[in-house]
Amino acid sequence: MATRDEVLNVLKGLKDPVSGADLASSGMVRALNVDGGEVRFVMEIDPANATALTPVKTEAEEKIAALEGVTKVSIVMTAHAKPSAPPDLKANRPAQPQGPQKIPGIDRILAVASGKGGVGKSTVSANLAAAFAAEGRRVGLLDADVYGPSQPRMLGVSGRPSSPDGKTILPMRNHGVTMMSIGLMTREEEAVVWRGPMLMGALQQMLNQVQWGALDVLIVDLPPGTGDVQMTLAQKAELTGAVIVSTPQDIALLDARKGINMFEKLGTPIVGMVENMSTHICSQCGHEEHVFGHGGVAAEAKKLGVPLLAEIPLAMDIRVAADGGAPLVVSKPNAPQSQAFRTLARSLIDSGNA
Numbered sequence: 304m305a306t307r308d309e310v311l312n313v314l315k316g317l318k319d320p321v322s323g324a325d326l327a328s329s330g331m332v333r334a335l336n337v338d339g340g341e342v343r344f345v346m347e348i349d350p351a352n353a354t355a356l357t358p359v360k361t362e363a364e365e366k367i368a369a370l371e372g373v374t375k376v377s378i379v380m381t382a383h384a385k386p387s388a389p390p391d392l393k394a395n396r397p398a399q400p401q402g403p404q405k406i407p408g409i410d411r412i413l414a415v416a417s418g419k420g421g422v423g424k425s426t427v428s429a430n431l432a433a434a435f436a437a438e439g440r441r442v443g444l445l446d447a448d449v450y451g452p453s454q455p456r457m458l459g460v461s462g463r464p465s466s467p468d469g470k471t472i473l474p475m476r477n478h479g480v481t482m483m484s485i486g487l488m489t490r491e492e493e494a495v496v497w498r499g500p501m502l503m504g505a506l507q508q509m510l511n512q513v514q515w516g517a518l519d520v521l522i523v524d525l526p527p528g529t530g531d532v533q534m535t536l537a538q539k540a541e542l543t544g545a546v547i548v549s550t551p552q553d554i555a556l557l558d559a560r561k562g563i564n565m566f567e568k569l570g571t572p573i574v575g576m577v578e579n580m581s582t583h584i585c586s587q588c589g590h591e592e593h594v595f596g597h598g599g600v601a602a603e604a605k606k607l608g609v610p611l612l613a614e615i616p617l618a619m620d621i622r623v624a625a626d627g628g629a630p631l632v633v634s635k636p637n638a639p640q641s642q643a644f645r646t647l648a649r650s651l652i653d654s655g656n657a
């Protein structure tokens with residue numbers, strides 16, 4: 304019986320004419336199998352060297368066949384797979400794309416922001432989204448308000464979004480609005496303890512991994528203030544512009560100014576301001592009162608050179624509808640306040656922002 308060592312000895316005595324190494328140490332002999340009188344192996348070669356190696360293969364066959372006990376020799380030449388290049392960890396790798404990117408399929412992104420919490424940014428976002436849908440726009444709403452994601456409640460959506468392939472996330476849909484909320488991705492008590500990098504990761508996931516489909520406009524309901532989420536959004540996604548929501552109170556206006564400054568620094572155009580809780584409309588008698596003062600946002604917008612897009616009254620209907628899971632624009636489309644949102648939506652569409 305021939306042994307494996309005897310076969311290897313023969314191979315050691317033969318030379319690879321290309322590299323000059325002996326066949327045993329050249330690395331081209333693979334899957335050597337000595338089974339009774341049968342010897343089999345594969346010669347993995349660069350196809351360009353096939354002609355040069357054919358005589359070596361013949362010689363190997365003859366010499367192995369001459370070993371005592373060998374009854375059959377089969378050597379197969381195969382083309383080796385090109386070794387893959389080692390991963391390029393540094394230097395001369397082409398730079399990763401930097402700066403704000405367009406999100407495939409999404410024509411426009413409108414950020415809805417406020418300097419301060421509780422001014423009605425989410426209420427405006429939900430009604431605006433429903434109003435865009437009523438105007439026939441393909442609209443998405445991304446609820447990035449990590450500190451108080453309220454869109455699932457306002458749009459009447461619950462449950463966890465599914466991910467059929469483990470890579471992309473299917474958004475939810477209600478009232479003609481495609482939506483995704485950070486509140487659907489986390490347990491309620493978790494969101495508030497998130498820190499910068501996690502927030503940024505979650506925001507990017509919602510922008511890039513959610514199957515938004517083709518949208519005319521994606522509204523992003525931001526957390527209040529000027530923090531990581533706002534920065535990340537403006538730095539990563541190409542924004543059409545920002546809509547700043549404020550109440551007429553001085554303090555809310557001051558905060559709105561900070562928000563405007565931040566977007567200007569980040570190069571995001573300010574589309575305009577929305578005054579929310581502009582006047583109070585009594586649900587009993589319809590009497591209108593300026594509880595928070597009036598004209599403040601209009602004056603501020605003028606000073607800052609940005610348009611005042613809408614004045615939305617403080618009306619019980621708006622809150623009740625939002626709490627009930629169908630924005631007023633959907634539940635009472637003919638109410639005057641719904642018309643205010645529809646007018647806002649139309650003006651944004653007409654100006655090419657939605």
Ligand SMILES: Nc1ncnc2c1ncn2[C@@H]1O[C@H](COP(=O)(O)OP(=O)(O)OP(=O)(O)O)[C@@H](O)[C@H]1O
Pocket residue numbers: 417419420421422423424425426427448451453526527579580615616617618619621622623625626
């Ligand atoms: N125009 C309005 N008339 C009546 N109620 C309103 C109006 N706008 C908002 N609200 C109510 O005020 C509360 C706060 O509104 P909302 O959650 O939209 O504010 P927000 O600015 O998004 O707050 P946060 O950023 O802190 O989540 C809600 O209960 C909402 O229903």
